[in-house]
Amino acid sequence: MIHSSAPSAAVEPASTTPVADPWRSHPARIVRIAEEIAGVRSYDLVLGDAAARAAYRFVPGQFNMLYLPGVGEAAISISSSAATPDLLTHTVRAVGNVTDALALAKVGDPVLIRGPFGTPWPVDRLADRDVVVVGGGLGLASQRALIDSLARQATACRSATVIHGAKRPADLLFQPEHVAWRAAGIDVKCIVDTGDTGWTGPVGLVTDLLDAMPLDPQRITLLCCGPDRMMTAVAEKALERLIPVEEVYLSLERNMSCAVAHCGLCQFGPLFVCRDGPVFRHDTIAQFLAVPQL
Ligand SMILES: Cc1cc2nc3c(=O)[nH]c(=O)nc-3n(C[C@H](O)[C@H](O)[C@H](O)COP(=O)(O)OP(=O)(O)OC[C@H]3O[C@@H](n4cnc5c(N)ncnc54)[C@H](O)[C@@H]3O)c2cc1C
Numbered sequence: 001m002i003h004s005s006a007p008s009a010a011v012e013p014a015s016t017t018p019v020a021d022p023w024r025s026h027p028a029r030i031v032r033i034a035e036e037i038a039g040v041r042s043y044d045l046v047l048g049d050a051a052a053r054a055a056y057r058f059v060p061g062q063f064n065m066l067y068l069p070g071v072g073e074a075a076i077s078i079s080s081s082a083a084t085p086d087l088l089t090h091t092v093r094a095v096g097n098v099t100d101a102l103a104l105a106k107v108g109d110p111v112l113i114r115g116p117f118g119t120p121w122p123v124d125r126l127a128d129r130d131v132v133v134v135g136g137g138l139g140l141a142s143q144r145a146l147i148d149s150l151a152r153q154a155t156a157c158r159s160a161t162v163i164h165g166a167k168r169p170a171d172l173l174f175q176p177e178h179v180a181w182r183a184a185g186i187d188v189k190c191i192v193d194t195g196d197t198g199w200t201g202p203v204g205l206v207t208d209l210l211d212a213m214p215l216d217p218q219r220i221t222l223l224c225c226g227p228d229r230m231m232t233a234v235a236e237k238a239l240e241r242l243i244p245v246e247e248v249y250l251s252l253e254r255n256m257s258c259a260v261a262h263c264g265l266c267q268f269g270p271l272f273v274c275r276d277g278p279v280f281r282h283d284t285i286a287q288f289l290a291v292p293q294l
Pocket of ligand 1: 072095096098255256273
């Protein structure tokens, strides 16, 4: 069962600490590459410097800036366990300059890391809550460390549900791990836009699964990451179901450059996604989410 007050044996910080020098990139090497689904790979990275490796800590939901020399930098969520920060996994879809170059990388190749940056999922507020994690597509990557924490009971909650939506069954992320998550007491529900001959699960939207769930509005904390349209729909559904606005968290993705609120590329209304996010309480960003293209 998920509900437990047993402390985790693993080292896992509940709050973030500022990066000593946010401009400094630390050399790392790729030690493993795993193809998750078509076009999406996970890269396990190990920092080269022993002191930097020993000092590195992150909280689920935070991200690193990955720098490929001569190519550029991209913001990528840390998708491995926060209990083992000496190995940092990043799950990446090849969509542009840096991520396409990363898709050509091999085990042993160098990558430089700045980070960790950003606000995490509110792991210190989940005790005794019914936690509902909603991940659309690759959004689940930013939630994998959180789900790991729930599965290890490091975040002792009352119950945990993961709702994962994807376009097709072959696009469902981390499927081999769903078995372990279920074994740990997490209710994992998947839904696809379009099924295929082997698919016996539901077809539709993640909001359909929320509709079908009994939700106790006083106990739910909802943590959502995915395309903006999906997050808006999920947040509206949550409010319809009388879940208090302060219990709905969304993780935003915006093009990002400096990661330290200087360049303004990720400005979102008066906020900077790199510094004030990526994880926001819904009521702090609802009015800006409603503005197209912001
Ligand atoms: C907090 C955070 C966490 C993230 N986590 C992940 C993650 O875990 N995994 C992951 O795969 N991605 C993640 N991303 C997204 C990733 O940072 C972006 O996809 C990033 O742009 C990839 O860098 P790139 O150089 O490969 O692509 P880019 O070259 O920047 O291109 C990215 C996309 O933007 C388009 N684009 C680029 N420049 C322009 C332009 N001038 N005008 C219009 N469109 C343009 C491209 O066509 C492409 O579709 C995250 C982003 C944030 C902010």
